[in-house]
Amino acid sequence: MMTPLVQVKSVSQKFGAMCALDDVSLDIAPRSYTVLLGPSGSGKTTLLSILGGFLVPTTGQVLIEGQDCTGMPPAKRPTTTVFQDYALFPHMTVGANVGFGLRMRGVASSERDKRAQEVLKLVGLPEAFGKKPHQLSGGQRQRVALARALVVEPSVLLLDEPLGALDLKLRRQMQEELKAIQKRVGTAFVHVTHDQEEAMALADHCVVMSNGRIEDEGPAERVYSKPASRFSATFMGESTIFSGRVIGSGEIETVFGRWQLATDVKPGSEIVLALRPEHVVIDQKQLLPLGEGRVSDVVFQGSFKRVTASLVKDESLMLLARLPADAVVQTGDMVHFACDPKHVLVLTR
Ligand SMILES: Nc1ncnc2c1ncn2[C@@H]1O[C@H](COP(=O)(O)OP(=O)(O)OP(=O)(O)O)[C@@H](O)[C@H]1O
Secondary structure, X not given: OOOOOEEEEEEEXXXXXXXXXXXXXXXXXXXXXXXXXXXXXXXXXXXXXXXXXXXXXXXEEEEEOOEEOOOOOHXXXXXXXXXXXXXXXXXXXXXXXXHHHHHHOOXXXXXXXXXXHHHXXXXXXXXXXXXXXXXXXXXXXXXXXXXXXXXOOOOEEEEEOOOOOOOXXXXXXXXXXXXHHHHHHOOEEEEEEOOHHHHHHHOOEEEEEEOOEEEEEEOHHHHHHOOOOHHHHHHOOOOEEEEEEEEEXXXXXXXXXXXXXXXXXXXXXXXXXXXXXXXXXXXXOOOEEEEEEEEEEEEEOOOEEEEEEEEOOOOOOEEXXXXXXXXXXXXXXXXXXXXXXXXXXEEOO
């Protein structure tokens, strides 16, 4: 990795007895799109607040561009934050809202207006300059909030659930726009979400959080295809999880029998195995057999069918499968399930 733009070093945040962040370290590369992904209460907003200077961590350090910013107030550090509710000033025009940060920095009005116009163009709203926030749609207000944060040319833009207030269709559209704007301006973005699809669509670097710790981090594709832990295998996409034990080199004992599986985990170790639904197939006995299962649910989702089945070998294990849209399966059917050994994920955590 090139020299990090941001270095979070062993940061912990306590609120009384409650530990919201527990020894978190993270590097953020210049020009990157980082997504902090995790369930409610995992510490995402706390970490973003520490990056933005709204919280001073109990212990640890935050360096931005090599400078120690740990105790520095928000206005002094090279970051700006876009909040979920946009926090636009309702009585000001869009142009004045966008130019606000420049006004605070003493930039003259003609220069402010010129730069506000430029960023409004950048976010696709060149005609909004003289309007008031209430004359805009939710998606447009979101873009004004983005323009207002970008106009001061921060080194890092922090976004706290920026698309949370938008409906699903607009959300997907704004994801594409956010990514395109980030590539255009080259500013590093750090974006908090609990939506794993959003994380996959946006992240160059995906950081999966749980209980105040980083569970997994890396390119979104790597986190999905080779999750580091059971938590990230189930939070970033769905998986069927089952346990196993390594009994010899390349041999694993599972509820489905003995499997020949390449693994470098040492014999005797207990492991967790995960299987993505798109890697489960039916009626292909030449692959690794998962045995028979009774289909308990079939949901047609347009391009595929999402099938849930309880397996004869272990009825408590609910198998998830994503089958072709034309697969002939119904609730109550007994079906032979299998998987390709190369897709079985062996997790050590
Ligand atoms: N000011 C505070 N005082 C006390 N506890 C707090 C404070 N801020 C956050 N917490 C607690 O710290 C933990 C982490 O909260 P945080 O808001 O960072 O999580 P999050 O992952 O952003 O969740 P969400 O998606 O719900 O916003 C939670 O248990 C929360 O209740």
